[in-house]
Amino acid sequence: MAYLICDLLSRLQAVGLARNESFEIPLKGQDFADILGITSVHIYRILIYLQKLRLILRDHKAITVIDFDRLKNYADFTPASY
Secondary structure, three states, X not given: OHHHHHHHHHHHXXXXXXXXXXXXXXXXXXXXXXHHOOOHHHHHHHHHHHHHOOOEEEOOOEEEEOOHHHHHHHHOOXXXXX
């Protein structure tokens, strides 16, 4: 999930659809669960955990990355060239 958030933010920033390390996301927990092949319960637990680590903030429509460098490190994310 952390890797997916990093990837989405990087791609959306590349096309100008993310501001201040924040992006709107119309997907629900079940959509993320389907994408990642895990249950929606696990998605919510992961999102809560990432919030407790102060890596992200989320509301019903957006995700804000608090510390992109820490999140990239946590997710072992290496952005591709877009």
